[in-house]
Amino acid sequence: MPLSALERVIFSLLGFESQPVTLTKKALGKTNIDIDRIAAGLPCGSEGFLLMYARWKKLERDxxxxxxxxxxxxxxxxxxxxxxxDLLHNAHLNLEGLDELFKVSQLLADGVxxxxxxxxxxxxxxxxxxxxxxxLGKVLIDLxxxxxxxxxxxxxxxxxDQQSTFKKSEKEDTNYQLKLPIKNDDMRRISTASDKSMDQDDDDDKEMKYRLDPKYANVRTPGRHVRTRLYFTSESHIHSLVNVLRYCNLDESLQGEDSLVCQSALERLYKTKELDYMSYIVLRMFENTEVALEDPKRFRIEMTLSRGADLSPLEKNDNEATSLHQEHTLPIMGPExxxxxxxYPTLEKMEMMFRPFAMPAEDFPPPSIPVGFSGYFSKSAAVIERLVNLWPFHKHDKQASANGK
Structure with a gap:
C-alpha cells in the first residue's frame, strides 16, 4: 500500500572544492565564453599565459x-x-602531453x-x-x-477535527431547537454564537496560508508541509558523511545492526573513486499519516547520492558530449x-545509528551576536535552547542528578 506521505525535509549537501571549478550552465546559470580570446589563442577566462605558467610551476615544485x-x-x-x-577550458591551446598526464593523474587520484x-x-x-x-549533529537536530x-x-x-465534529453536532441540536418557539433573547444569543463560529472558521483559513500556494507551487500535493535545509560544505565532509553512512554499523555499540546503505549501493560506492564538483547527498524524510504518532514507522528516510560532474573532459563519444565540451561544461550526474x-530506514533507526558520531546539541557553541544587531538576533538563544530541550541525549543523566540532589 502506497504511503500517504508528506515530504518534510530535504537535506542537500553540496560539495565544492577550492580548485578551478568546472560546472554546468544549468547549475550556475549560462555564462558567456569569451570567443575572441579563444580565437586569438589565449587562455579561457581572465587567466593569462604567465598566470597559467605560474600555476603549473607551483604544482611541479610542490x-x-x-x-x-x-x-x-x-x-x-x-x-x-x-x-x-585545462582540458575543459583550454583544449584549444593543444597543450602537448596534457591528455596523457590527465589519465595518469586520474588513476593516481583514484587511489589517493x-x-x-x-x-x-x-x-x-x-x-x-x-x-x-x-x-551530523546539525542534521539530527533539524530532523x-x-x-x-x-x-x-x-x-x-x-x-x-474533534472540535469540528463537536460544532457539527451542536449545530444540529441548534437547528432542532429553532423549530420550537423561542424568545428574542435566545435568538440574539444564537446569532452571536453563529457569528463567532464564522469568525473562528475565518481564523482557521488564515492558519493555512503558510502552506504552499497551489498557483505557484509546481508539485502534486501543494497542501503538504515542506521544510528544506541546504548545507553547503566541502569535499572532505561529503566523503566523511558517505563513510559514516556506509560503515556506521561497524561501531561497537551498533554490532548486529544492518548498514543504512543497501548491498548494491555499497558495491557502487566501492567502485566510486571520485566525488567531483557539485556532488551532493539528499536526505528526504516522509511522514505516513496512516500510522499512529508514537509508531516509529510513521517517519522514514530516503537517501540519494550524486557524484557531481564526474565525467572525463576527454569523453567525446556522442553529439551531446561534444556539444558540452565545446561549451566548456560538464553535466552533473543524477542521484542514485x-x-x-x-x-527505507525509520528516523528512529537513523538517529540510533548516527548518535555515536554526532555532536550533541548542548555542545554547539552559542550564537555570536554582532554589535548593533542584538535586537535582530534576540531570538537566537531561545531557538537553540528549544532545540537542546528536544535533543534526547543525556536526559537520563540530568534526571539522575536531579534525583540525587
Missing part, C-alpha cells in the same frame, strides 16, 4: 622535493584538478583521494566521524525538530538510491 628526492602524493589531486580544468580518509572501513568510519561530527513540528501539526489537526525501493 609535487617533487628535489632536496629530499621524494614525491608528495598529497599534491596529486591538485595536479588532477588542473589537468581537468579515497585513502586520505582511511585505508580500511574502521579507519574511514573513525576519520569520517571526526570530520563530520558537527555536520528531530521537524519531526516534533510534524507531530504538533498532527495533534493540532486532530483537535480541530542508497537503499532498495521499499526498504
Amino acid at each position: 609535487l617533487y622535493n628535489e632536496r629530499k628526492e621524494r614525491f608528495d602524493i598529497t599534491q596529486i589531486p591538485d595536479v588532477y584538478d588542473s589537468c581537468k580544468y 583521494i579515497p585513502n586520505e580518509y582511511g585505508i580500511n572501513p574502521k579507519q574511514r568510519l573513525k576519520i569520517g566521524s571526526k570530520i563530520a561530527r558537527r555536520l 528531530r525538530n521537524t519531526r516534533e513540528e510534524a507531530i504538533s501539526v498532527a495533534e493540532l489537526k486532530c483537535n480541530e 538510491r542508497l537503499q532498495e525501493v521499499g526498504s
